[in-house]
Amino acid sequence: MIHKLQFPEALNLAMTTEMEADPSVFAFGVDAQDPKRTFGSGKGMVERFGPRRFFGSPLSEAGVTGVAIGAALSGLRPIHIHNRADFLLLCMNQLANMASNKSYLSKRKLRVPLTVRAVIGRSWGQGAQHSKAMHSVLAHFPGLKVVLPSNPQDAYSLLRAAIRDDNPVIFLEHRWLYDVAGEVDDELGVPLGTCKVQRPGRDVTIVSCSWMTVEADQAARILEENGVDAEIIDVRTVTPLDVATIVRSARRTGRVIVADYDWTFCGFSAEVSAQVTEACFSELKAPPVRLGFAAVPCPTTRPLETLFYPSAMHIVRAAERLLDLKEIDLSREVFNEYERRFKGPF
Numbered sequence: 001m002i003h004k005l006q007f008p009e010a011l012n013l014a015m016t017t018e019m020e021a022d023p024s025v026f027a028f029g030v031d032a033q034d035p036k037r038t039f040g041s042g043k044g045m046v047e048r049f050g051p052r053r054f055f056g057s058p059l060s061e062a063g064v065t066g067v068a069i070g071a072a073l074s075g076l077r078p079i080h081i082h083n084r085a086d087f088l089l090l091c092m093n094q095l096a097n098m099a100s101n102k103s104y105l106s107k108r109k110l111r112v113p114l115t116v117r118a119v120i121g122r123s124w125g126q127g128a129q130h131s132k133a134m135h136s137v138l139a140h141f142p143g144l145k146v147v148l149p150s151n152p153q154d155a156y157s158l159l160r161a162a163i164r165d166d167n168p169v170i171f172l173e174h175r176w177l178y179d180v181a182g183e184v185d186d187e188l189g190v191p192l193g194t195c196k197v198q199r200p201g202r203d204v205t206i207v208s209c210s211w212m213t214v215e216a217d218q219a220a221r222i223l224e225e226n227g228v229d230a231e232i233i234d235v236r237t238v239t240p241l242d243v244a245t246i247v248r249s250a251r252r253t254g255r256v257i258v259a260d261y262d263w264t265f266c267g268f269s270a271e272v273s274a275q276v277t278e279a280c281f282s283e284l285k286a287p288p289v290r291l292g293f294a295a296v297p298c299p300t301t302r303p304l305e306t307l308f309y310p311s312a313m314h315i316v317r318a319a320e321r322l323l324d325l326k327e328i329d330l331s332r333e334v335f336n337e338y339e340r341r342f343k344g345p346f
Helices: 007-021 045-049 061-073 085-099 135-139 152-164 175-179 211-225 243-253 268-283 302-308 312-323 337-341
Strands: 002-006 025-029 054-056 077-082 115-120 145-147 169-174 181-185 196-199 204-208 230-234 237-239 256-263 289-293
Touching (some): 002 007, 002 152, 007 025, 007 045, 007 152, 007 175, 007 181, 045 054, 061 077, 061 085, 077 085, 077 152, 085 135, 085 169, 135 145, 135 169, 135 256, 135 268, 145 152, 152 181, 175 211, 196 211, 204 243, 204 312, 211 230, 230 243, 243 268, 256 268, 256 312, 302 337
Parallel strands (some): 025 054, 025 077, 115 169, 145 169, 204 256
Antiparallel strands (some): 002 181
């Protein structure tokens, strides 16, 4: 069946579907049971499944993540909800030293089917402690899978795949995506570890994930209006990474822009750039270009936030440099449009 859903409704449908099919699936986290229900993604779930399968937890990230890992090791399939990915740093020992290693250390006798949902991305005035993406850090550890959907369909399909996976999966949800609506086919499965060719093209490849795929769509539209055919590769799963799809596109276009939602230094964009360069060095017409956060902690004021975060404008300007184009007049374009509509909550 096809549904018209907003991003949090797609997450809700994915959790509901899996919880109805498998009694070992349950969800919990800080404020998960409060009236906002994690931006609406948990709406109606405590009423439907009861407080033993959907409940709030203490503000103790390390301790509660330990509970989630223990539940997974005991044969349950927990969905652990974090309001902000920044505070996954408080449970890195649990994730990087415990959850990621259990299968390997036990010769696959133990499984950790844990899904960790965490919010990333802009809102307003969040500052340096509520702005990190964390995917490059988490992807560094073998044994952890890291997922960043960019639309309601992938939010639904990839969350279902994450819940069913026997490995720990970190599922990162950009705050601005919660207001994005789209069609969701509830029978469509999307496996972890596959990129999506969001838009085919021949002149330049834009590799993106999460909200940057939305920015890439706007950039590609502007470029098309000016005679440039851009291909967009939506990464979706940072690890395991579908390198083959990215490399095929890079070989065809010869030019690559990696539009990442993170700092570029030691970030995911650096890994993609290295993979592309190693795989098709002689076929590239120019070195890959990386876009990401400005090299400072995230500022608090909205004008400075706009400078800190990359947008479609930055992608367009990068494409101009790669293709040696005359600068496109962007005076009539509206960038960071969602920023003007965002009213909260945080």
